[in-house]
Amino acid sequence: MHMNDDRINYLDHAATTPVREDVLEKMLPYFSQKFGNPSSLYALAGEARYGLDEAREQVAAVLGSRTGEVVFTGGGSESNNTAIKGVAAARQGLSPGSRSGGHVITSAIEHHAVIHPVEQLEKMGYEATYVGVDGAGRVDPDEFAAAVRPDTFLASVMLVNNEVGTIQNVSAVSQRVRDAADRVGANVLIHTDAVQAAGKLSLNVDDLGVDLMSLSAHKIYGPKGVGVLFVRRGTELEPLIAGGGQEGQMRSGTENVAAIVGMGEALTLSEAERPSNRARFHELSERLVEGIAERVPNSRFNGHHTDRVPEIANFSFPGVEGEPVLLGLDFKGIAASSGSACSSASLEPSHVLLAMGMSPELAVGSVRISMGRETTGTDIDDVLQVLPEILEQLGTFPAAGGN
Ligand SMILES: Cc1ncc(COP(=O)(O)O)c(C=O)c1O
Structure with missing residues (x-):
């Protein structure tokens, strides 16, 4: 959030991500100049067809x-x-x-x-x-x-x-x-x-x-x-x-050429950057997981410590529902999520956490933090500073006995 400016501290990359500039740039000509239907025979269509072919090659190379x-x-x-x-x-x-x-x-x-x-x-x-x-x-x-x-x-x-x-x-x-x-x-x-x-x-x-x-x-x-x-x-x-x-x-259906070109480019770039990102996300994740365990002693980390992608971390806070925590974070400019985005409109406990053996009461109090390209240590430190304050205001922390 960078508490001193009004930039949103976006920590919900598992829900969605912004289109990268370089991806957008590659897509743009396909909306206007290269607008042909790739199934047609004239040269204009050939440009669209080339965009499709290239995207397909990009995806095939990654897979x-x-x-x-x-x-x-x-x-x-x-x-x-x-x-x-x-x-x-x-x-x-x-x-x-x-x-x-x-x-x-x-x-x-x-x-x-x-x-x-x-x-x-x-x-x-x-x-x-x-x-x-x-x-x-x-x-x-x-x-x-x-x-x-x-x-x-x-x-x-x-x-x-x-x-x-x-x-x-x-x-x-x-x-x-x-x-x-x-x-x-x-x-x-x-x-x-x-x-x-x-x-x-x-x-x-x-x-x-x-x-x-x-x-x-x-x-x-x-x-x-x-x-x-x-x-x-x-x-x-x-x-x-x-x-x-x-x-x-x-x-079937006329191909969404611009979007497909964007898909191919986004996958190629994310695959190319994958190796160099690993260490950085592991460090950020460790900082987050250890920081929350330290500052909110009755919190619970949900998931596997090593068989996990470091970009996604999920926590439960006993005695509190996820929604007020998310609203509190949002008020401070931090965008996070409770379980999956599509079910966050309802108060249903997450089927994933229930399947992991969690009680429904604890499962409604889960918060997911998911990092991305632009996430820095400062973003994580902001969460670590703000989260205990929010939980304290909700009257659940420090929750002696954890009820
Ligand atoms: C694991 C998983 N599968 C499928 C989907 C659905 O993808 P889309 O939003 O592109 O339909 C999502 C995204 O919410 C997801 O996280």
Whole structure:
């Protein structure tokens, strides 16, 4: 916040990020001069087509995939929905022995953009298993694999959790699920929601062992409303949006060329800067986590201390709801979040924290701080100064006995 000026201290990068100047600059010509429809044949369209092709090459280079396996979508939610419903639709009728449409495995801590489409499948007669997590938010790959049945067609596990930052061992999940599928004669595709992992972890699809991967541009300093679905060659997928057959028949509709160009550039830049950012974010995170533990002794750190991206840290404060803390922080110019942005309008305790074994009372008092490119040590120090004051005003700190 930089308490002496009126700049907002933005600590909600897991919700969204501003478009970087260099990304915006690259996008701008595609709104006006290079406005052609990439499917048309004249030279003007060629410019737009070149923009699309280059963005696809940029994404493929980061994923270690072929360009033909990169499908541009309208964002992370659409990518997840396409992966889940598209595979379900393609598989329907392929296992006539199964009375239900088939079986999906996912984790209990997925983003709602995975959980809700899986629930929609359940309403249509499919079956689903939601594998639980330990107290730090980690899925056990063996438990995941133990859920595989002969009619299982999809396993979906997120790479980085958006509320607590916990990293899942996706390659181990993939390996174990494939072994289990071989044993029971199932044909299981592996999907990962890597929306929160981009710019933070390697997205190499072969190392991760995935057939489908979702990404979103607005978490990595690209524009909102554009994402990627990696679809491994040979994967059968019924498109969610049918029409003119763009994106290799996987996602029809005239391409949002400017946004796609922004996605490609944002991913390339975030990947290039990834190695040099690691040490800095680890230091900032340590400063934050240790500082809060020191200054608010009854606070609780939620998540895993090492299997976590340092950019995301989640805390609970017993006896207090997240909302007044966030309002207090906002009053001081600090933007943070309670759980995930999309559920912060309701007072529902976070499904992620509940799955981690937290009581509903404690789960409504969680605060997520998520850092980004422009975050400095001063931003963290401001939080450390302001937070104890806010908790004190709310009458919960120091809370002897912690009730
Ligand atoms: C893990 C995860 N998956 C999916 C999404 C949805 O992405 P989008 O906002 O691009 O639809 C988000 C963002 O809120 C997320 O954090």
